[in-house]
Amino acid sequence: MRTRDGCSHTTRKGNKIVKASVTKGLGQGFVVEEVELADPVGREVRIEVRAAGLCHSDLTIATVAGQDFPVVLGHEVAGVVTAVGPEARQVKIGDHVVAGLIRACGDCANCLAARSYICLHPERTQRAADEPSRITWQGRPVALGLGGLAGFAQEALIHENQLAVIPEAMPWAPAALLGCGVITGAGAVLNSADVQAGQSVVIMGAGGVGMNAVSGARLAGAESVIVIDVEDVKLERAADFGATHVLNSRTTDPVAEVRKITGHGADHVFDCVGLRHVTRQGLEMLAKGGGLYLIGVGGLDAGIDVQTIAVLTRSQRVQGVDMGSSHLKRDIPMYASLYLQGRMNLDDLVSQQISLGEINEGYESLKDGNTLRVVVTDFS
Ligand SMILES: [Zn+2]
Ligand SMILES: [Zn+2]
Known part of the structure; x- marks a missing residue:
């Protein structure tokens, strides 16, 4: 069944026809099509999407990684609950919700331990x-x-375990970012590192996750919040999020500068870049007892060689951090x-708002260092 007016219709099976941006094959971009969305079963919840952020990892899936096609991408989602499955008990119709990447069963030992x-x-x-x-699209199952x-x-x-209820006063575009970049950056500081x-906090990489780590450091009351990047245009905005110092590692020695600012090295270094030489610098600028947190992956060879004797005698730690050790329904x-x-x-994270049909152009503008996040807010 096809529709022309943009409204959603119901098929004979009870499925709903909605518009979705479909990626049909590797590198084939994003095309708006009418797809069938199943009725919620069990604890599934249907939401009317009001905002969906464009994140680099979706583009990676669409252009390089091994992935089933066709696929509907988009993992930074905020919207209104329109239907709930028969066993759903945590959200109700009309709730404003943000979806998160963390898929948690809610019943295992780690979930019960708030992890x-x-x-x-x-x-x-x-x-x-x-x-x-x-x-489904044209009778074929669609990957998610x-x-x-x-x-x-x-x-x-x-x-429903992937949904958090937010206040109705929360605007949609920034709400969508809460489920990925915000919990990843701010959560790394507040949860993983417990600053x-x-x-003193150093954030390497002044992109979206880095700016949220800066916000987290400000909320934690860090005395110095030092942001390092290679592009001045990115560093300029760091102060708007709470940075106390910015360093361009192309024109200064970041390790020497951090030692000068802090006196004894940084208590916490968050590596949102994930390139070997950057990660190495992060370890070198740590204070005694300090922690280096690996958040970004800048290439397939991202990693670090740790000299046991050096970190042992200075009681330092290196920790991988996924999704900011976050708990969606709390954070x-x-x-x-x-x-x-x-x-x-x-x-200031939301650089641009676009329509569902403009996702290809949206990803183009993300290549500009000035653009932090592009968010779809027009689904007509
Ligand atoms: Zn993301
Ligand atoms: Zn679990």
Whole structure:
């Protein structure tokens, strides 16, 4: 069944016809098509998408990685609940929600220990291989992008464990960013590193995740928040998020400068770049007892050689951090509330708002160092 007017219709099976941006094959970009969205079963929830952020990892899937096609991507999603499955109990119709990449079963030992970011059974939030897929296009099952969220669409079907309820006062575009870049950057500082007031923090890489790490450091009360990048245009905006110092590592020696600013090296270094020489510098600028957190992956050979004797005698640690060690249902409403109180800058993360049909152009503009995030907010 096809529609012309942009409204969604229901098929005989009860599935709903909605517009979605479909990636049909490797490197084939994003094309708006009408797809069928299944009715929610179990604890699935259908949401009307109001904002969906463009994230580099979706573009990576669309252009390089091994991926099933066709696929609907989009994993930074905010919207309104329009239907709930018969077993859903955490959200209700009309709730404003943000979806997150963390797929948590809610019942395993890690989930019960508030470590849902390392859930042992993330697959329980998805449909099994022998069940009908959530989305079909021209009778074919459609793969779901990261987290199974498939947010580049008028409506999405998502397990309730991946949804956090936010205040209705929260605007949609910044809300969509809460589920990925915000919890990754700010969560690394507040959860993984547990930065304390008065400590020194270095953030390597002044992109979206880096700016959210800066916000986290400000919320934690860090005394110095030093941002390092190779592009002045990116460094200039860091002060708007709470940086106290910025360093261009092309024109200065970042290790020497950090030691000069802090006196004894940095208590916490967050590597959002993930290139070997950058990670090495991060380790070299650590204070005794300091921690280096690996957040970004800049290439396939990203990594670091650690000299045991050097880190042992200085009691330092190197830690991998995924999704900011976040707990969606606790952290996303907290960041929304801090934003509404004027204590967290999310507005400057949103560089541009586009329509569902402009995702290809949106990714083009993300190549510009000035653009932090592009968000789809027009789904007509
Ligand atoms: Zn993302
Ligand atoms: Zn679990």
